[in-house]
Amino acid sequence: MKKWLEPLNTAWSGVVTHKLRSSLTILGIVIGVGAVITLMSVGKGSTATILANIQSMGANLVTIRGGASMSGGVRGAMGGSNTLTMEDAEAISQQVSHISAVAPSSSSNLQLVVGSENMNSQVSGVTIEYMTVNNLKLATGSFFSGQDYQRGAKVAVVGSNVKETLFADTDPIGQRMRMGSIYVTVIGVLESKGGMMNSSDDAVFIPLTTLHQAVAQTRTAQGESVVSSIALTVSDEQYADSVKDEITSLLRTRHRLAAGADDDFNIMSMNDIADTLSQASGTMTLLLGAIAGISLLVGGIGVMNIMLVSVLERTREIGIRKALGAR
Numbered sequence: 001m002k003k004w005l006e007p008l009n010t011a012w013s014g015v016v017t018h019k020l021r022s023s024l025t026i027l028g029i030v031i032g033v034g035a036v037i038t039l040m041s042v043g044k045g046s047t048a049t050i051l052a053n054i055q056s057m058g059a060n061l062v063t064i065r066g067g068a069s070m071s072g073g074v075r076g077a078m079g080g081s082n083t084l085t086m087e088d089a090e091a092i093s094q095q096v097s098h099i100s101a102v103a104p105s106s107s108s109n110l111q112l113v114v115g116s117e118n119m120n121s122q123v124s125g126v127t128i129e130y131m132t133v134n135n136l137k138l139a140t141g142s143f144f145s146g147q148d149y150q151r152g153a154k155v156a157v158v159g160s161n162v163k164e165t166l167f168a169d170t171d172p173i174g175q176r177m178r179m180g181s182i183y184v185t186v187i188g189v190l191e192s193k194g195g196m197m198n199s200s201d202d203a204v205f206i207p208l209t210t211l212h213q214a215v216a217q218t219r220t221a222q223g224e225s226v227v228s229s230i231a232l233t234v235s236d237e238q239y240a241d242s243v244k245d246e247i248t249s250l251l252r253t254r255h256r257l258a259a260g261a262d263d264d265f266n267i268m269s270m271n272d273i274a275d276t277l278s279q280a281s282g283t284m285t286l287l288l289g290a291i292a293g294i295s296l297l298v299g300g301i302g303v304m305n306i307m308l309v310s311v312l313e314r315t316r317e318i319g320i321r322k323a324l325g326a327r
Contacts, residue, residue, distance in 0.1 A: 014310060025306050032296030039292040043285025047278060060100075060237050060270070061133065062244065064092075064230040064251075067264040083264040085224035088254060092232065096246045098239040103130040104227040106208060108215045110180040114166040121162055123179060123204045125211025133231045136200055141173045141188030144207055152209035157188040159201040179204065180214045240269050 015022045066083040089104035105126040112121050130136075131143050144155050156177065163172050172186045184206060193199050206214075208227075234240050244267050251265055311318075 018310075021306060025303050028299035028302045029296075030299075032292075032299035035295040036289065036292040039288035040285060043281065043288045047281040047285065060234040060240065061135070062232050062234060062240065062247075062267065062269045064232075064247065065228070065266050065268075067262070067266060082226040082228075083255060084227050084230055086227055087224045088251060089227065089230045091250060091254060092230065092247055095250055096243060098235045098243055100233040100235050101129045101133050102230065102232045103127050103133040104208070104230045105130060106211055106215075106226070106228045108180075108211065110214065112162065112166060112204065113178040114175065117166045117168075119162070119165050121202060121204050123206060123211065123214075125208035126205050127208055130205065130231070133233050134200070137191045139189045139191045140171075141186070143188055143205075149207040149209055152207060152213055154182060154184045154210055154213075155187045155206065156184040157190060157205045158186055159190050159199070159203050160192040161199075161201040162204055163189045179206075182210075182214045184210070234269075237271075240271060244269065 064084060084104070086104055089102050093099065093102040103126060105124050107122050107124045109120055110123045112119050112123075124130075128144065128146050128149055138157070139160065141157070143157055144153060147153075148155055156179065158166075158172065158177075166172070166177065167175065167186075172189060175186050176183050177186055190200055190205075192201050212225075232243075234243050247267060248263065252263065255264055257264065
């Protein structure tokens with residue numbers, strides 16, 4: 001037998017002779033490597049899923065919300081102050097370039113009742129552009145028309161979870177639903193978007209003019225109609241930053257903010273949200289990788305320990321071989 005094959009033959013003989021010990025050693029390494037691969041894959045997969053859900057909302061979507069409210073010197077959550085108006089939305093549509101559509105909206109939590117079933121849901125009063133801007137798709141029925149919006153028609157489009165809760169297996173199209181103090185007729189059901197934050201699955205959409213009939217309309221000191229948010233689509237993603245700058249300048253002028261004063265609104269694009277969530281998901285992936293790395297380290301220490309034991313067990317044999325001239 002060739003000399004370079006002798007070490008391999010000796011090693012193989014040791015593995016075969018101690019089958020259980022060799023199997024457990026291999027198992028420790030396999031578990032460690034498997035844990036690293038699995039947990040890193042889970043982290044990367046989660047990131048991809050989050051980004052896909054964000055992209056489904058529209059890659060060129062930009063959302064404007066009211067700024068943080070102040071009470072007793074304490075700053076509240078973003079969107080806590082009602083600083084945006086319908087007139088702001090109209091000004092943005094007319095004066096800001098590279099915008100495809102603008103959709104102002106207002107929201108209110110109302111109780112929905114259908115027969116013996118009821119639930120609390122976010123009811124959003126929107127314009128006819130809202131569906132296009134937010135990339136919503138209908139499973140059945142239709143969205144309300146411009147004529148419905150103008151006359152404040154009592155019609156509603158419901159999310160998939162609302163449909164399952166209130167109508168179960170029955171067809172909701174054409175059925176009446178009590179919403180707060182008014183009755184509306186369901187004309188459409190949206191496709192499911194999945195378990196996202198503020199998902200449309202749990203919402204109900206009605207004409208903004210109809211919401212003003214169900215909920216007292218808030219106005220500014222100048223008599224302008226207040227809205228919760230303004231969503232818009234940029235004609236091309238490359239213009240997103242310039243559009244945000246133009247909107248910021250326009251709203252600061254309209255809201256008469258002094259130089260150096262904080263904005264009383266917040267502008268967020270899908271790219272901003274995607275970057276923030278990607279960073280958070282990347283941190284989580286590194287954490288999972290570190291935990292899996294510990295498993296691999298433990299497996300490696302186990303292999304080292306077995307190798308040291310194997311050498312110590314053969315001390316006499318090695319001494320005899322060296323006495324006979326082995327190297």
